[in-house]
Amino acid sequence: MNVTSATDSTSKSNSTSSTSNTSSTGVDYNTFLQLLVAEMKNQDPTNPMDTSQYMSQFAQLSTVEQAMQTNNKLDSLLSSQSLSQADALIGKKVSFTDSTGATFSGKVASISINTDGSIATLEDGTKVAVGPGLTISQS
Structure with a gap:
């Protein structure tokens, strides 16, 4: 399924300022999952998604989930380190x-x-x- 640009050239100046704020947060786990499910629902029945493509996207989903878990653990570690440093003051x-x-x-x-x-x-x-x-x- 080919998707072209979601914005046109007339709204490019307005969309640039709004996308700069969201680009730092990236795509979260739920958004990625919604995109994957939407792609599967809207695929052409006469030309379904190749199994290797599906597995590739599933692997990407798994990677995103693992990265989120790593970020949560790093946040916890940084909090613990901040408490240790604060105690010393x-x-x-x-x-x-x-x-x-x-x-x-x-x-x-x-x-x-x-x-x-x-x-x-x-x-x-x-x-x-x-x-x-x-x-x-x-x-």
Whole structure:
């Protein structure tokens, strides 16, 4: 089954900006499975898909699924590593300069980890992002 381009030349400028956002996420497992099932449903009955093509697509599906499982395990590993590094900061003295030029310092009382990174809470309640510009020293 041959498929031509899904966009025409008149909508190319509009579609470029929308596809740049989705291209980084790629095709997920469910989308790939839906495409495979749709292809099988819409194949020409007088010229069905070759068995080798079917097996090739099935192997691709399996590869996508294994890659997703690997990504999930890597995410878990990175979370665990972040927690270990955060634990090592508790009780350390840190100093930093904010965007206004003010300099702060204090001892780290706790660390919270979220999707944006790690946030250190100092003993006086000041919150600071753990990252560039933060100086860490022994207490």
